[in-house]
Amino acid sequence: MKMTPRAVVIGSLLILAAVVFVVIYIPYVTRTQTASAIFRRRTPTEAAGRKLYIANGCVYCHSQSVRSIDWGLGAERIAQAGDYVGDQPILLGSQRTGPDLSQEGGAHPNDWHRAHFVNPRTTRPNSIMPAFEFIGPENIKHLTAYVQSLGMKNAGRRMQRQKHWKAKAVEAYEAGPDANAHWLAENIPFGWRKIANPYPSTVAGLARGHKIYQDFCLGCHGPVGDGMGPGQPDLYPPPLNFTILKNRGISGGILYYQIMNGITGTAMPYFKRELESEKIWDVSNYVAVYFINQSDANHAPRGIDTAYEP
Amino acid sequence: MTTPDENSSPGYATARAFCITSACWMVIGAFVGLLGATELIAPDIAKNIGWLVFGRIRPIHINVVLFGFVTPGLLAAAFYYFPRLLRCELFSEKLGVFTVWVWNLTLVAAVISLAGGHTQGREYAELIWPIDVMVVAAFGLVFFNMVMTVRRRTEPLLYVSIWYGLAATILTAAVYALGNVIWRPDSGALAGMADAVILWFYGHSIFNLLLTPLAAGIAYYVIPRVVLSPLYSHRLAMLGFWSLMLVAPQIGTSHLLQVPLPTWLKVIAIADSIAMAIPVMAFLINIWYTAKGRLGEIHADIGAKFVFTGTIMYFFASLQGAVMALPQVQRVTHFNNWVVGHAHIGVLGFAGMIALGGMYYILPRITGKQLYSRLLADFQYWMVLIGVVGFTVVLTIAGMTQGNAWLNGHAVYRVLPMVHVYYIVRAALGLMLFTSAIVGLYNILRTLLSNPGGTP
CATH class of the missing domain: 1.10.760.10 (Cytochrome c-like domain)
Incomplete structure (x- = not known):
């Protein structure tokens, strides 16, 4: 084959046209135009x-x-x-x-x-x-x-769910610390309310909780757990001040449940995809020990000892 | 086939202008890349300066590197080898210099518009419609100049580099218009999945039908000339050229293996990604056998050293590309820094290296004087080589970390601290490349404008 200018230019353009026909044009004319079940137009x-x-x-x-x-x-x-x-x-x-x-x-x-x-x-x-x-x-x-x-x-x-619970969360917050703590506790399944933190409170466990708190919680709840983190000015209801929870019946199970699933309507997200079970217990206990100053770890019956404990 | 012949040297104003263009935009492109890399480790470093936000910096980096640094560097050498291989003068140096002005105007407009948030939001095809038109026009002007030069040639045979130069410019003009959906000025996009198909057809073709052929053209010119040996095989060159034309535009969908598209389209992309071995190896075997036993000559010429290193990088980029197109591998490599590493070894390691090599090869020959500083050019060579190898290593590690972590169920947020250290090393390597770009700009400007050096 002789590589003339015509052969090079026209040849390469023809090949491109053929390829475009197969990999662009055919997929285009056979494309899906039916909207899926969840589809809606944007406002x-x-x-x-x-x-x-x-x-x-x-x-x-x-x-x-x-x-x-x-x-x-x-x-x-x-x-x-x-x-x-x-x-x-x-x-x-x-x-x-x-x-x-x-x-x-x-x-x-x-x-x-x-x-x-x-x-x-x-x-x-x-x-x-x-x-x-x-x-x-x-x-x-x-x-x-x-x-x-x-x-x-x-x-x-x-979004409907967010709106529904937002109204309730604001109402509970505005009714004062007692009502708010009560609302946070009463809206989770009964069984969870009765569960104490099943792990013993150890130095290592608290250190893990500290690290997790820094990586996930500090921006809203603040370094001392008073709910005055840098995110606070933009959030309503504001981030929870943990220090009000003492003697208000907040079990380890309640903390665990809220961290795992988040509190819809408030800025509290769910962490179940990011934190494994033990890490959630650790950060719950960290909050309970340092900020609430009242932890049920070590206190309630714990069942069979875990297979590994230091 | 014989090696191209020397003949008397005209002024090469276009080649000079493209050299300066490339060297300047390399500094800007490297700086913007460094800034983006820094923002990934210190996200508040340019806090609330809208035009420096990462999402605007990234397309600026990509467009400046592609169309500001690499393409003009490659075209500089093309505007040198076209007249020489065709044994005639360039059709019009005036038109060439005008093209360079259009080119730079386009780049400035691109940077300003992207920094201002005027983008079509499609990766590699961000530029808004008026700038799209300017880009197509610029490639059209280059093609016109090339084809008119071909028409007035006194050498009847067209050497391989000429094929690649002609094909690269005309195909890019076509692919660019198509990929930017230029017939829809408002959005520059199709709707739905079809948009992704045409976008990645274009995105991959910018590499395979613009950078690859132009870089191959330079390698085909520089290596035989430097080692003073005929090209190993004309037949192999034809195989490499035509198989590239056929296979390369089909692999764009390899970016879309994990999204809802027809399976046959994905199969084509995977099969052709493997089939890229044919054009790649036809080209590399040809170049490497031409240079066989003569690596001393390549080492002695800084331009050829860059070019030859570029061909080795092409081998690794292509090998990596073929492996990445396998669905099982892509489960790990997709959506993470592995791909960024791949882009850097391809665009900087292969095409960028060869662009620099082409410029360093032609500079002494168009000025009739030695390079201002061989030492600085060597320094730049090592900085770029260490930089691009380092990028590939750290980004591949970071990408594998991310990909494997996700595949094992870790959330993106939890993986961020795992890759932080690689982001730091990447930024450090970026600083090195930025430094090397400044050194290169200084060397090229001194060589062209204020060179006390003797004849080569």
């Missing part, structure tokens, strides 16, 4: 938030694509092609420097997002996300609306 505010999401390059660190292999990261809803039919451009992302956001809507109330956008390290002390205070409070609202829409109809259901 104008959510669409404005999506523009901000694009303008500030959120897509470079956050994927919007839950894979079948993401079993530990929240694969309750694996992405379907019909989830994306309204996305132009699509924002699948290519990096997970931060968590996947495709089902983020309704996982937190709006005030958590406000605090988090103003400075992510207030709600998440180890976060490496930039602060977005510079976009201004109005834009933070739009961006929050967009993030709260992720997950579409599923997110809508979760």
